[in-house]
Every structure is written in structure tokens, then in C-alpha cells.
Amino acid sequence: MAQPQLQPQTETKPVPAKPSPGKKRPFFHLSEKKKDALSGYLYISPFYLLFAIFGLFPMLFSFYLGFQKWNGLGEMEFVGLQNFRFVLSDPIFWKSLFNTAAIGIIGTLPQLIIGIILAYALNSALLKFKSFFRVSIFMPYVTSTVAVAIVFGVMFNSQDFGLMNVVLNWLGFDSVSWSTSEWGVKIAISTMVFWRWVGYNTIIYLAGLQGIPNDLYEAAKIDGASIRQQIQYITIPMLKPIIILTVFLSTIGAMQLFTEPLVFLGRSFREEGITVVLYLYREAFSNMAFGTASATAIILFFIIIVLSSINVFFTNRIGR
Template sequence: MTLRIPNHWAPYLLISPFLILFAVFGLFPLLFSLWLAFQSWEPTSGIEAMRFVGLDNFVFALTDGWFWKSLRNTLWLAIASGVPQHLVALPLAVFLHRSFGRWRGLVSGAYFLPYITSTVAIAMLFGSLFSTDYGLVNQALHALFGMEHIHWLRSPEAIKPAVALVVFWRYVGFNLVLYLAALQTIPQDLYQAAKLDGAGPWQQFLRITLPGLKPMILFGVTLSVIGGLQLFEEPFILTNGKGGADQQAMTVGIYLYRLAFDFSDFGAASALAWIMFGVIALLTWLTNKAFAERQAQS
């Protein structure tokens, strides 16, 4: 006897593996984190030790000085690493698109390589480059400008620029590939017509290239905003998970991790995660609104 499944159930049956995996590994942790944000709980005490505390975890997070310091660090790193990514990737993409022809895929792949490289490998590489006594960065600065050796990863003044440089180096290739893909969608007829009208390269960039790239610029900037506010791996590995000298490289992600796994305060960590969800959603909305208003004016 064969089991016959009604035809209208077939699509649901085919996508059921994804739905089950999403429910177990995606939806359940999300809802559990939201519920945990209103609880006081140490995992070592067991599930039965959970105690409802209302909004206490959110009040604690919003009045905690370390949270505000980590948020300032996160915003500084997001701006210092995110803005140069686009200022470099955009003109570089235009240059590669115009100058390298069929070889641009190979060249852009070289720029894209850091994005797919292991974060641990990248952190170890830059940890060696930023070494105080034998690092290539200090050796180059001393040879070129006579500067004394800088404690890049142990100085409160130098740790942030060092982390920002690593993040910039890793993600600039990703934005480059985005802009290269968008440039190939702009009709070449527009450039030919502009040349016939006497428009130079700069005028073509301002009047054709930049407007044609606006949707991709919005997409790339939005990803940079979200990624910058979630920054965790690079500063965590470069500072051995402690936030660096004077906690100058402690991002919200690192502080959230330490709240949960160093101090066993999973309730406060969950509340902090949902607060950051709101911050990211707000800044993403403001970014989209700013681009929409600018596009409407133009």
C-alpha cells in the first residue's frame, strides 16, 4: 500500500527540511533570547533557576557606563573603517572597469580575497605587522619618517586606528566587487552620447556613473552600517577578547560576549542584544531615508 500525499501538500513537504532547521536553529534562539531578556539567569543553575525581572535588564544596560563606552568605540570604528571603504572602492571600481577590460575580474578577485580569508589568519597577520619591535609597520615608519616604535596593540591611542585599518583592508574588496557589478549595468550608449556632447571624464562620472550607482551605494552603505555596528571578530582576536588597552577597542559585540560568557549574566546580554537590534534598525532606516531624500532632490 503506497502513501499518497495530496498535491497541495507537496510544496510544503519539499520545503519542510528548511522550515524545520530554521525553526530549531533560527526562530527558537531568537525567541528564547527575547524571553531571556526579561529573566535573571545563570546557566550553571539550570533552567528552573530563571527568575522574571521585568525591564531590569534593559535598565541595567541603558545605565551601564561600559555599554555607552563600547557603543562609542563601535561607532568610531564603524565610521573610521566604513567611510574609507566606499571612498576608495568607488573610484577604484571605476578605474578597473575602464582600464582593465577582460582582466578586471582577476584584479577584483585579488581585492576580494581578504573578505573570504579566515578572520583568525588576518588577525595573526596584522598582529605580526603591528608588532612593536619587529613589525613591518613600525620598521617602515622608522625608515621613512624616523618615527619611534608605536605600541599599536597595547596603546590606548593606537589600538583603534589599528583595528579600523584591519577592518578597512578586509572589506574594501567586497564593496569594490559590488560597484564593479553595478557599473556593468550602466548602458555604454550614455557614455558615447556624453562624449559626442563634449562631456569630459569628470562630467561623465558626476552625471552618468554616480546616478547609476546610487542603488548600489545605498546597498553597500547599509551593509557597512549593519556590519560596523556588529563588529566583533577583528577587535576580539586582536585584543585577545579583552578590548585592548583601556578598553578602547571593546565593541558592543565584545561587551555582550563578556557579559554572557565571562560574567554569566545572560539576561543582561540578551537585553543588550535587543537594544542593539533597535539601534541598528534605526540607523538603517535613517540611512535609507537620507538616500531617498537626496534622490528626490536630484
């Protein structure tokens, strides 16, 4: 009797159930790539939130306020370009702009030149105790600006017992009224600016010098290049990006000069030493004209853009 032949059983795989038409994917279902990107944005979000609140919003509000008349308490009144016409027709504003430019040139230009020289000296292999000198030259930058202004206020005292007047008298010159004379105020404030910021620029130049390969200097020495030629044809061209950076930052800092003249002159706002930011401060918190102050800030914003572009253009031609 023939045995019935058994059919081999085939394994059946379970068919995944199809989602019902009304069921959707969870809203927060993200891929690993998107989760990593989201976590990165969450980590940097505190900075941007603080910047939006304390940086971006005040800037936008200042632009809006430049076209309003407001004393800080009452209702705003739209006045169009009246605030700008008032500022541009005010002789004190143009005086403050001249003072800012003069102090910026006297106090900023020498610190950039001397900063390169000091950085070159600090980078020299012949100098001993480099760490001590680097810390010492950077110390004025971390010192309180108010303390610096007070010390220099004593040094540039208008009386005969002031340190600078004692030195001038010892050299045979007459005493100078540093707080009231036209150029005495500018020289005193420029000296403060120079002393405080020359170390900052020196450290930046020093970092740039340390990034220049020594092979270039060794090859130049073999070819018979002097130190002047090494600086002219190697150091300056290689420091070109650093020089552009320091010129850009120094231009902005010079146009925003505020603390030194305020502490040195007090709230008298003398025309001999008033700067654009000090003029802005006077309009806002002494005359309670926040619209005029905002218009001044907008004008200063565009002046900084123009001057920075001009300085970068000329600085960019160094080393060609």
C-alpha cells in the same frame, strides 16, 4: 398480412451510481494545482525549518531572556527592566558603543568610497588582465578572519620591530603602542576591517556598473561631458540602489564587529577596543550574566534599526 412494425431501440447510458450519504471524498484527494503548490513548499521547507531552529527561536528566546536573570544553569528569575537599566547605566557599555561607532566610521566609510573608485577602474576598457585583478581584490574576503587578524596583529605589534612601527620610525615618528593606546587600537582594527571588506563592496559595485548601458556614456561623450561629469550624473545615480544596499549591509556589519577585536586584543576586553558585541560576549561567557547579555542584544537590535534607517535616508538623497 401486414408485417408488425418494429420500434427502434434507444441506447440507454449507464447512470453513475450516487455515492452513499455516509461516503466522503478521500482526505488526501488534491487537485494538480494544489499538489504543485504543496511540492514547492516541501522543497523550501528545509531552509525554513533550519531557520526556525537556529535563527528564529534564538532571537525570540533572547527577547524573553532579556527580562530574566539567569546564569545559564540555574532557574530563571524575572527581573523586568533591571537588565536594561544595568546596561544603560554601565559606562563600559557606552564606551563600547563609542568604539564601535568610531571603528565603523574609520573602517567602513573609506571602503565604500574606494570601492566605487576601484570598481570604476576594473570596469575600464583600458585595464588589462581584468580577471586577475578581480580575483585578487576579492581574495581578502574569502580569507579566514582569524588568519587576517593574526597577520595584522604581527604588523601592528607594539614593539619597535613591528612593521608599522618600523615604517613610522623610518618616517621620523615615534613608535605607537597599537594594542593599548586609545586610537592605536581603533586604527589597527579599522585597517583590518577595511582590508577585508573593500573587495567585497568593489565586486558589488562592479556588478552594478556592468548593468549601466554604454549608450549613456557614449551620448555623454558626444555632448562633451568630462569623466567627472559622467561619474556625477550617470554612474552615481545609476548605482544608487547598489549604494543603498552596501551602506545598509556595512552599517549592520560595523555594529556587529566581533572577530577582529577579539583576536587582536584577546580575552583581555580592553576598554580601548571593546565593541558592543564583545561587551555582550563578555557578559554572557565571562560574567555568566545571560540576561544582561540578551538585554544588550536587544538594545543593539534597535540601535541598528535606527542607524540603518538614518543611513538609508541620507543615501537615498544621493543623485537627486
